[in-house]
Amino acid sequence: MPNTASKKKTQVSGGPERRRELLDTAAEVFAAQGYNATTVRKIADAAGMLAGSLYYHFDSKESMLDEILSTFLNELWEGYDAVLGAGLGPRETIEALVTESFREIDRHRAAVAIYQKESQHLVDQPRFGYLVESQRRFEEAWLGTLERGVADGVFRADLDVRLTYRFVRDTVWVAASWYRPGGQHSPEEIARQYLSMVLDGIAVRGPGAGGS
Amino acid sequence: MPNTASKKKTQVSGGPERRRELLDTAAEVFAAQGYNATTVRKIADAAGMLAGSLYYHFDSKESMLDEILSTFLNELWEGYDAVLGAGLGPRETIEALVTESFREIDRHRAAVAIYQKESQHLVDQPRFGYLVESQRRFEEAWLGTLERGVADGVFRADLDVRLTYRFVRDTVWVAASWYRPGGQHSPEEIARQYLSMVLDGIAVRGPGAGGS
Amino acid sequence: MPNTASKKKTQVSGGPERRRELLDTAAEVFAAQGYNATTVRKIADAAGMLAGSLYYHFDSKESMLDEILSTFLNELWEGYDAVLGAGLGPRETIEALVTESFREIDRHRAAVAIYQKESQHLVDQPRFGYLVESQRRFEEAWLGTLERGVADGVFRADLDVRLTYRFVRDTVWVAASWYRPGGQHSPEEIARQYLSMVLDGIAVRGPGAGGS
Amino acid sequence: MPNTASKKKTQVSGGPERRRELLDTAAEVFAAQGYNATTVRKIADAAGMLAGSLYYHFDSKESMLDEILSTFLNELWEGYDAVLGAGLGPRETIEALVTESFREIDRHRAAVAIYQKESQHLVDQPRFGYLVESQRRFEEAWLGTLERGVADGVFRADLDVRLTYRFVRDTVWVAASWYRPGGQHSPEEIARQYLSMVLDGIAVRGPGAGGS
């Protein structure tokens, strides 16, 4: 949660609409150029105003990043929590998590891309402590589900489960780097194909024996 | 292994040794903090010298990045070309490319991480035109092999082949973000497990029932 | 008159006024210390602001130089073109060009001094290509007029005309190195004396024969 | 006179030949690019050595400049003093000074060009105090001779004599900016033509009518 209770301004008037608009613009630029390489002037240009004017709406460039990421993560966890609390089996949970993830990518493509690129070096800053917490819950959710699946015999036991965790996790999220909302595939369709690959592999199975 | 041992100087040697040492140091910092967030002072600190001194060896911060990336890509393509010229079947080619990729990650972890994070916005600059060329050859190699495999009936025909291409490509390379050389798994072992997941999936196959 | 009175701000005005003010200040410092020896900090000091603030108004130190020189040359050529298009005889043209030149020195003393000192090594840079063009037109105007005068019998035929050209040209422009606007001589008066020297020489003519 | 008695090195071996050679090289580069814009590396390049190596021969970049200028001025004053002590009339003295000046330009073109461009802002530095002294003697020599000539009735009395002084002085010395030794005119020939222009003017004199 980004610094709640800011001293002054912030959310005066013009409503949350304008704020959201500006954040979307900022997110787009951050995603395209990287946070550090993005100047507030570029954001302002993209928003059709001057750099100084942004400071009426936001405390700092960092607080924009903060708000972008925390908004995204809040929504993500709303979705994830719904899935995790639904009492599904391991395989169904994985399927639901992947599908939910692609929906989030569809909705927050820029934020996801920013998260991918920047979270690594943001975790050190106290302000972004919630990223660490999120990563912990992430691992808990995915790794736990995989372990449950191995125990239940629905996921292979011959694989290093941490490696599998990273494999599945990365497989989903890097898609944000090329995904464009409104493209030919819906998030659900992409999720279906990804799941098919991850669960069953890309190799054609011989009639008798599989594996390598 | 970049910059192993000795945090500071061992500048006994003169010529290209020192250069390589410094580049390894720089790559490490770039990978850890991102290119833009890395100041030359940080690199110099890590190398045990003053910021200005780096300019005796390199023209600019950008030229360090350039040399890091081009050196990596040159070595990568040496390996890839050997694989592609070996006359292997599609499945064996994929296996060899993946294995070779993990070996490169093992050898150039920092460079790979940098490539992942920065190449997207470097491609616009003429100086880094070779990145575009490399990406083209990449697609040619991976996508071509996958298509050949589909035609040969060794890879599934029911998947969008471009999606599969991105899936395999990204899945392998993002591993650089968490891989640590000298860890418990050798590159070959990681490659083996990855290939097993990619080719056969992580789901246990029921004796009769397949997919979802 | 550049930067008259008020050492510091009078930044009541907004737009192009301020720009012109700053350029006048910069020109003064460039002329006094040389372009290379002038730091932007010195300019900023003279303008009563911080070095970085100059970059709100100008792209670079070089672009200030550029604007100073091109503004001067534009005005110069306006004056010269008027003279050259007036259909005067060679002697009257030379007289008018010299007079016009001293007026320009009076108005743009700093710019002229900069031009004298710096143009030689600026001509190599593409950005200052207009200097070459200007020099060409310069030669065309002065040399052409002298040649016409020799042909018409109003200028001596026994002198190397290129040497004469350089003599007249230099004679006029070096004055910028010592001329101070507001001094005891008006530009027109200086022009008159210069012309008298250049046209008739400084030697008293013997009653019968002149020359050496 | 440049800082006599330098602490160490300076003039060890290799003789004054090498030293002179290096100074000539440096002078050439200073003249072409300006003192400030000339890096010691450029000088070293032109001399076929590395920048650091110059410090075996000279204390500093400034001391090179110092030695170049003082050597030139010493030689100049040797020549001037010979002229001034010869007991010539005003007109003959001017003629001899101009001729001597063109000879010096021929011999020390680079030094003269440097002197022209840099002396203005060097005079402030104590180290270059001899420039001020030289300028004083200069004025004494030229202005004195002109005044003597006016008194004697050989130079025109209707001209501002200080203006005439600057006119003659500058006109001669700026020639260094375009003069190339070994060109088609010898220094003596150029001197002859210059004197002819300065003394008698460039205008053809009507049989009866004089000036304008």
Add this chain to the structure above:
DNA sequence: CATGAATGAGAATTCATTCAT
């Protein structure tokens, strides 16, 4: 709400100079 102008803390880079070899 937005602008225009400025601030001030770095950033990359340059370069004269030093010095051990």
Add this chain to the structure above:
DNA sequence: GATGAATGAATTCTCATTCAT
């Protein structure tokens, strides 16, 4: 005498941020 590697101070330029209007 010369080299190679470094130093450290200065320089140009960038940019997040402030604030009076």
